[in-house]
Amino acid sequence: MLKALIVGASGYAGAQLAFYLSKHPHIEIAGLTVSEKSADAGKLLSDFELHPQLKGLVDLPLLPMADYTAIIQDIDIVFLATEHSVSHDIAPYFLEQGCIVFDLSGAFRVNSLGFYTEFYGFNHQHQTWLDKAVYGLAEWNDKLIKHAQLIAVPGCYPTAAQLPLKPLIAEGLLDDTQWPVINAVSGVSGAGRKASLKNHFCEVSLHAYGLFSHRHQPEIATHLGQEVIFTPHLGSFKQGIHATITCRVKDGVTTDDILAALNKYYAHKPLVRVYQQGWPALKSVVGLPYCDIGFALKDRHLILISVEDNLLKGAAAQAVQCMNIRFGFDETTSLI
Numbered sequence: 065m066l067k068a069l070i071v072g073a074s075g076y077a078g079a080q081l082a083f084y085l086s087k088h089p090h091i092e093i094a095g096l097t098v099s100e101k102s103a104d105a106g107k108l109l110s111d112f113e114l115h116p117q118l119k120g121l122v123d124l125p126l127l128p129m130a131d132y133t134a135i136i137q138d139i140d141i142v143f144l145a146t147e148h149s150v151s152h153d154i155a156p157y158f159l160e161q162g163c164i165v166f167d168l169s170g171a172f173r174v175n176s177l178g179f180y181t182e183f184y185g186f187n188h189q190h191q192t193w194l195d196k197a198v199y200g201l202a203e204w205n206d207k208l209i210k211h212a213q214l215i216a217v218p219g220c221y222p223t224a225a226q227l228p229l230k231p232l233i234a235e236g237l238l239d240d241t242q243w244p245v246i247n248a249v250s251g252v253s254g255a256g257r258k259a260s261l262k263n264h265f266c267e268v269s270l271h272a273y274g275l276f277s278h279r280h281q282p283e284i285a286t287h288l289g290q291e292v293i294f295t296p297h298l299g300s301f302k303q304g305i306h307a308t309i310t311c312r313v314k315d316g317v318t319t320d321d322i323l324a325a326l327n328k329y330y331a332h333k334p335l336v337r338v339y340q341q342g343w344p345a346l347k348s349v350v351g352l353p354y355c356d357i358g359f360a361l362k363d364r365h366l367i368l369i370s371v372e373d374n375l376l377k378g379a380a381a382q383a384v385q386c387m388n389i390r391f392g393f394d395e396t397t398s399l400i
């Protein structure tokens with residue numbers, strides 16, 4: 065059995081990770097941690113005020129992240145389900161101890177120091193680890209993930225945006241003079257568990273945010289190798305991302321070409337489901353680890369629809385998928 069630690073276990077992504085790991089036949093949860101002064105330190109993760117859905121499944125205490133050396137004993141794998149700057153600060157410690165680290169934050173996703181100053185508001189101090197980090201878009205980077213020590217699990221919006229576009233770019237079907245336009249709506253859990261007026265459920269109706277400035281735009285563009293226009297929206301539902309992506313295809317490209325490209329890359333990838341006709345709705349993926357993709361083509365105008373659960377394929381499920389790939393387990397172990 066491999067021993068895994070989840071840092072930030074009381075958060076939305078951390079609790080989902082704990083659920084998956086509790087079912088995993090090759091993983092033992094060796095520790096669940098929160099911040100040193102967390103109000104939840106000492107409680108069980110399944111406490112009635114935290115994640116009672118895990119009662120009887122993960123009745124483990126949340127340890128305050130005070131003494132790293134005590135926590136790190138015999139740990140093979142660390143999941144960082146923490147805010148970007150926290151992951152940035154603590155990942156090197158675990159890496160230097162030889163742990164395999166899966167970071168769910170954005171702290172190691174783009175290899176550019178300036179990107180962090182501009183979009184994350186902190187100066188990145190770990191160029192060496194940025195150089196070594198592998199971007200965990202599981203369906204596309206499995207060969208690199210297999211040998212990585214630090215896996216930067218993609219953002220929730222970037223996963224939903226890139227999975228439908230990548231096959232079309234790889235097959236040269238898009239007219240690259242027109243940037244794909246990605247409009248995506250996320251549920252409120254995308255903003256994490258900590259309450260604020262901005263993501264207070266009663267205050268949210270449906271609004272766009274981060275116009276031309278959201279940090280996921282450069283993440284998407286970097287890993288697609290294609291500029292995009294990306295506009296995130298917040299909707300009044302709990303979980304899920306629905307992305308509508310409008311692009312222009314090259315002259316002569318047909319519906320069959322689009323379908324053939326999607327099937328070529330995903331027919332044997334169990335966590336991406338391509339609709340052979342029609343397109344998916346959010347309800348088909350909420351609570352499940354899939355990204356579902358459909359499309360419609362009219363003349364040279366293509367609309368791609370992709371849906372995922374932001375906390376699952378957009379975070380915890382993709383992290384576990386990466387771990388399964390990294391350690392040679394079946395990709396879907398404990399996920400489906």
Ligand SMILES: NC(=O)C1=CN([C@@H]2O[C@H](COP(=O)(O)OP(=O)(O)OC[C@H]3O[C@@H](n4cnc5c(N)ncnc54)[C@H](OP(=O)(O)O)[C@@H]3O)[C@@H](O)[C@H]2O)C=CC1
Pocket residue numbers: 071072073074075076077078097098099100101102103104129144145146147148150168169170218219220253254255256257258374375378379
């Ligand atoms: N929510 C989503 O849809 C997605 C989230 N992500 C990323 O995953 C990460 C976690 O997100 P999410 O679960 O939503 O966040 P939450 O705010 O729900 O949870 C954050 C967790 O981190 C803990 N924490 C805070 N500071 C520290 C610290 N210094 N040391 C240890 N633990 C700490 C919090 O507990 P406490 O404050 O009590 O210490 C809590 O357990 C973020 O980087 C986010 O960007 C990625 C994709 C999707």
Ligand SMILES: CC(=O)N[C@@H](CCC(=O)OP(=O)(O)O)C(=O)O
Pocket residue numbers: 168169170218219220221250251252253254255256296298
């Ligand atoms: C609805 C909402 O607020 N979503 C978050 C993105 C989700 C997230 O946690 O960011 P990462 O995927 O980069 O880790 C945001 O827009 O900042």
